[in-house]
Amino acid sequence: MEEKHLSEKNDKDALMKRLKRIEGQVKGIQKMVDDERYCVDILIQISAIRSAINKVGTIILENHIKGCVSESLKNGDVEGTENMIDELMSTINKFTK
Numbered sequence: 001m002e003e004k005h006l007s008e009k010n011d012k013d014a015l016m017k018r019l020k021r022i023e024g025q026v027k028g029i030q031k032m033v034d035d036e037r038y039c040v041d042i043l044i045q046i047s048a049i050r051s052a053i054n055k056v057g058t059i060i061l062e063n064h065i066k067g068c069v070s071e072s073l074k075n076g077d078v079e080g081t082e083n084m085i086d087e088l089m090s091t092i093n094k095f096t097k
Contacts, residue, residue, distance in 0.1 A: 011063055015056060022052045057095055064088070 025045060032042050065088065072084040 011059070015059060018052065018056050018059075022049055022056070025049050025052065061091070061095060064091075 026049060029042060029045050029049070032045065069081075069084050069088055072081045
């Protein structure tokens with residue numbers, strides 16, 4: 001099974017922008033901890049990061065389904081499609097834990 005990567009430069013650029021924003025949020029939490037900020041404020045920021053990470057994962061998962069999985073279905077490769085679906089289900093299970 002051939003590995004494919006993000007299909008569009010715009011996808012990659014948008015994801016990198018999101019990841020840089022998340023990185024900034026993490027650094028912000030480090031500063032909040034260092035400054036001994038109120039626990040609830042820190043927890044709210046952790047929740048925001050978790051949500052942002054989930055969004056990045058969802059975008060990548062959608063890209064994978066619309067690209068790799070869709071391509072496998074179009075090619076009519078039954079065995080490859082079954083393998084792709086197995087891989088997809090395993091990935092979804094790991095992603096949603």
